[in-house]
Amino acid sequence: MRDLFLADTLINRKPTTETLIDIAKLSYDSVRFFAKDPVIAMVSYSNFGSDNQGSPLRVHEAIKILHEQYPEIIIDGEMQMNFALNNKLRDKSYPFNKLKGREVNTIVFPNLSSANSAYKMMLEMGVAESIGPIQMGLNKPIHFTDIASSTRDIVNLTTVAVLDAIVQERRNKQ
Template sequence: MITDTLEKIIQGKGIRVGFMEGADPRVLEAAYYLKLHDTVQPVLLGCEEEIRQKANELQFSLEGIEIIDPSSFENIDSMALHMVSIRRGKWDLDTCKDKILHNISYFGSMLVKDGYLDGLLGGCLLPTPEVLRPALQVVKPAPGETLVSSCYLLRKEGVQYIMADCTININPNADQLVEITLQTAKTAREIFQIEPKVAMLSYSSFGSAGGECVEKMSEATKRLKRMPITFDVDGEMQFDCAIVPEVAKLKAPNSKVAGYANTFIFPNLSSSNIGHKIAARLGGWEAIGPVTQGLNAPISDLSRGVTAKGIYKMAIVIAYQKYKYFS
């Protein structure tokens, strides 16, 4: 499996990955095994007393695992001062120190920004906006990126697909879809080692129906094809046209992508979020993600239904992003 390959690359490198919900049983289990296998250096964030008590109850050793408690963090003054400068005075020093930095999402994002952590995971208990809004405000998008998106890797019996954007952009326009596609193709190729064949999905295949959704997917496809990209993309197309060769022969006989797509760009958050969860829950596909794309540091949200195994694998992805893009 691809995460096994990535794990071998980052193992023993001491990449420091923080976990916002440090007392969550799933996080404690994942952190214990990450440390045991020397995969990453897990750092648990939150109330130290609560974390130690819960670990003791669950009999997970915290030996060699660092805990950072915002209430006793010794460099909170300098961190607050830095936050004021980042936010350009939108918050004053006392507000940052006494209030905002006691929010674990802001505290965790600032730990990444200030170099205490190499990457960050949260979302076991927190909604996506509470995890990613602080990252967008203090870590910000990477140079050259105008938005941040996400994708999932879905795998089953050796077959792998990428789906985007499943957690962030509610109703992207054609320009935003172009950027989401570029980011997702990069993740497919450079993180998950999938050579992207990208299908721009809709309820129409190559003009078989009309509507705003169809038009924006078609326009995004046209713009991508004008660019000097190094991957195949086509659309707009229906999902069956994208993955079933027999259907593709009828609906898109001249397409290089139709029938063989492995990377799917959805027209909106509703369809993508529903789609990947149907695949996972009814189809039995393992979903790894969401992997955040376009941030200036490796920070990702987690599904609140995530398992300890899923957290372990996402920590590998976060650490590999650090190794690949930010070393």
């Protein structure tokens, strides 16, 4: 099983282009916090500009700005989920993509509905273990549990909370 980070599964119902950029940047930092090299796909129901309206347009615009202003972030999109998770299919079908040869470990969704639905589907199908949701971008960390959280879910999230507390304490001492 591979590690997969999903954003935003909890807060932003219909993010703007600017909010998607913030989500991508915060996701990049969060994945690095877990000692992983972020490889980010921004997903949609279209691929690389095939639809130029609504959420695909917002994602496409966010990608353009991220590529221009944050070239250190390995990110591309917008793309359908199958292309995000299958790098051979993605690289063959879209050889110009900036993720070429890399396995995506971070998915940024175009809205809360798709993110939360994918997250809950993976959990219900037993194909994933959840750690989180983890709230990003606040001055101090906060953590949420779900009504259906298992003991293991709570222990996992508590571990993240302890790590956040240690980081926060170190920042306060600086």
